[in-house]
Amino acid sequence: MGNVFNFSAGPAGLPKAVMEKAQKELVDWNNLGTSVMEISHRSKEFIQVAEEAEQDLRDLLNIPDNYKVLFCQGGARAQFAAVPLNLLGAAKKATYVDAGYWAESAIDEASKYCQVDTFVAKTEIDGKAAVINASDWKIDPEAAYVHFCPNETIDGIEISELPQTDKPIVADMSSNILSREIDVAKYGVIYAGAQKNIGPAGICIAIVRDDLLELANELLPSFMSYKVLAEKDSMFNTPPTFAWYLSGLVFKWLKEQGGVAAMESVNKQKAELLYQQIDNSDFYVNNVHAQNRSRMNVPFQLAKPELDAVFLEQAAERGLVSLKGHRAVGGMRASIYNAMPLEGVQALVEFMQEFETANA
Amino acid sequence: MGNVFNFSAGPAGLPKAVMEKAQKELVDWNNLGTSVMEISHRSKEFIQVAEEAEQDLRDLLNIPDNYKVLFCQGGARAQFAAVPLNLLGAAKKATYVDAGYWAESAIDEASKYCQVDTFVAKTEIDGKAAVINASDWKIDPEAAYVHFCPNETIDGIEISELPQTDKPIVADMSSNILSREIDVAKYGVIYAGAQKNIGPAGICIAIVRDDLLELANELLPSFMSYKVLAEKDSMFNTPPTFAWYLSGLVFKWLKEQGGVAAMESVNKQKAELLYQQIDNSDFYVNNVHAQNRSRMNVPFQLAKPELDAVFLEQAAERGLVSLKGHRAVGGMRASIYNAMPLEGVQALVEFMQEFETANA
Numbered sequence A, B: 001m002g003n004v005f006n007f008s009a010g011p012a013g014l015p016k017a018v019m020e021k022a023q024k025e026l027v028d029w030n031n032l033g034t035s036v037m038e039i040s041h042r043s044k045e046f047i048q049v050a051e052e053a054e055q056d057l058r059d060l061l062n063i064p065d066n067y068k069v070l071f072c073q074g075g076a077r078a079q080f081a082a083v084p085l086n087l088l089g090a091a092k093k094a095t096y097v098d099a100g101y102w103a104e105s106a107i108d109e110a111s112k113y114c115q116v117d118t119f120v121a122k123t124e125i126d127g128k129a130a131v132i133n134a135s136d137w138k139i140d141p142e143a144a145y146v147h148f149c150p151n152e153t154i155d156g157i158e159i160s161e162l163p164q165t166d167k168p169i170v171a172d173m174s175s176n177i178l179s180r181e182i183d184v185a186k187y188g189v190i191y192a193g194a195q196k197n198i199g200p201a202g203i204c205i206a207i208v209r210d211d212l213l214e215l216a217n218e219l220l221p222s223f224m225s226y227k228v229l230a231e232k233d234s235m236f237n238t239p240p241t242f243a244w245y246l247s248g249l250v251f252k253w254l255k256e257q258g259g260v261a262a263m264e265s266v267n268k269q270k271a272e273l274l275y276q277q278i279d280n281s282d283f284y285v286n287n288v289h290a291q292n293r294s295r296m297n298v299p300f301q302l303a304k305p306e307l308d309a310v311f312l313e314q315a316a317e318r319g320l321v322s323l324k325g326h327r328a329v330g331g332m333r334a335s336i337y338n339a340m341p342l343e344g345v346q347a348l349v350e351f352m353q354e355f356e357t358a359n360a
Helices: A016-024 A044-061 A075-087 A101-110 A226-231 A241-256 A259-279 A305-317 A342-359 B016-024 B044-061 B075-087 B101-110 B226-231 B241-256 B259-279 B305-317 B342-359
Strands: A067-072 A093-098 A115-120 A122-125 A128-131 A143-148 A169-172 A189-193 A204-209 A297-302 A332-335 B067-072 B093-098 B115-120 B122-125 B128-131 B143-148 B169-172 B189-193 B204-209 B297-302 B332-335
Touching (some): A016 A241, A075 A169, A075 A189, A075 A204, A093 A101, A101 A115, A204 A226, A241 A259, A297 A305, A305 A332, B016 B241, B044 B067, B067 B075, B075 B101, B075 B169, B101 B115, B101 B143, B241 B259, B259 B342
Parallel strands (some): A093 A115, A143 A169, A169 A189, B143 B169, B169 B189
Antiparallel strands (some): A067 A204, A122 A128, A297 A332, B122 B128, B189 B204
């Protein structure tokens, strides 16, 4: 098939240059005569890959020295359990801010391990979905930490504020890590499944402040222990080496693009272009208030939902693929992570205009 | 680099034909214009990959219908915790047969969750490492299950017998699954990290008998629950899609080779060739008794260990790579999993003869 712009919510498209490099060296990496996935994780060659990936991520996010960078398995869902099991210590409570589907999934899992103090932050402004201002979030004084999900991929909601608290802030950044500048020092733990903005499914990054490594529950499976992973350089068990390597290639690619600030600038442009197209027409609808619209995941509906299937079909014919909305929301969803070039969004907007003209 | 025979213990070499196919379709899979790792795990295209992989594995191992095949994350080390957390039920004890390094690692982790009744099965016969006959293994009557590791990659020990018990038998087959015929119906749970005989690191297969799905501890992280994984077709969380796809390619390749019986026949040949070379010379030593020599991992020492480095260097010059022994054992180790062709072992044996002639 010809050139394709892939709007998949995850596993998502990876930068084309990265995939082409991976393809070129898939069977003969580093002149070893084997793939990078066919060598020991303890070989000097792989350890260099691992260390460079960590350093590049540290550079990209300006991660302070008192934070460990861990490469975990099991994705964000594993972290939904790992977070309470690693962080509760003697505490019995944690506050979870609920602004959408993934925050709620984290709450479900955490409820197995502690009393979850849920603050429902979902609201409406002018009939549009929005999030209550962080200054109004209520945080339980006995909470061990405050968990939130700053980008909700299904709801299309993004939160640019932080909980106002001196408790450790835990953020599920699976879908917006590296898409905008953040101050890591304000967080206790940041975690992110790779398959949206980092690399392929099967690896998950956790960035953990040193003082939080000593609180683990004794029933925590060792391979999920932040302390064990930190002590073993994320090689307590055999890590998903190919996913680690590919993530490392993405980090290098991000640096070549100018780093996170440069990505944020393009991401803003992409999102504005698409939301403008939606807002400038009665043919397309997005139900999220401007203050909380996600830059990464743009769900939209057709005013004539009976045309959904035709829209998706014609879009795919143009190489605009994986635009179908999540089954919980319907309609369309354009996920426009770092790997989506501006031209992809331009092509989508152009198609949306033509489709409207033909079908309005 | 030219043709290479890769003796890595894991992550190990994959079949060349599989890697070449993966390379060819890495950026444009199934004519979608994207990689298989860049599409939703819930897309019809990926679900077909997932289902075919499961069916092919069922065919290869003749897995009865009352067993679930689960594609897990976290590798065998995750299973070290998942097994007791999924299987103990109301029981407080489990019997673990100890015949080497990996059995002991499983015991360490299980000790967090239950009283481990360890049966030390290691012995010596004629000064060589061996395993006590299974008929003499003592199994605690109160044990919920009996765990053993039929192939010890570091010790080079393989056990072809099964525990003699009516309790569920749990086997860590990470390093010998699909290398020899087995009767799945005799097991409660078989699990195997992929990175030796299945695919790349980052995915782990668990084959679980239906009646064992209902015993989970309530503190078990959901993504590790056999029941949850079974109910969700291993898609409770985003699975490691690329690893799943590659494992599926390996399963198809195994079928093309004639299935497990055919692989077992070649594996026997490979192992016999190598052990004969070792035994026919005083220059090379293997310390495992014939009855328990592993067909998959052949550790051997030089009578003159000061030549280890030269041996490894000259072997690598011939394209015989990753022969260095585990740090706990020293010397050399040739891992000769399914993906290693007979010619690879022939080339190694030829080199060993020449090296002996030059250095004896």
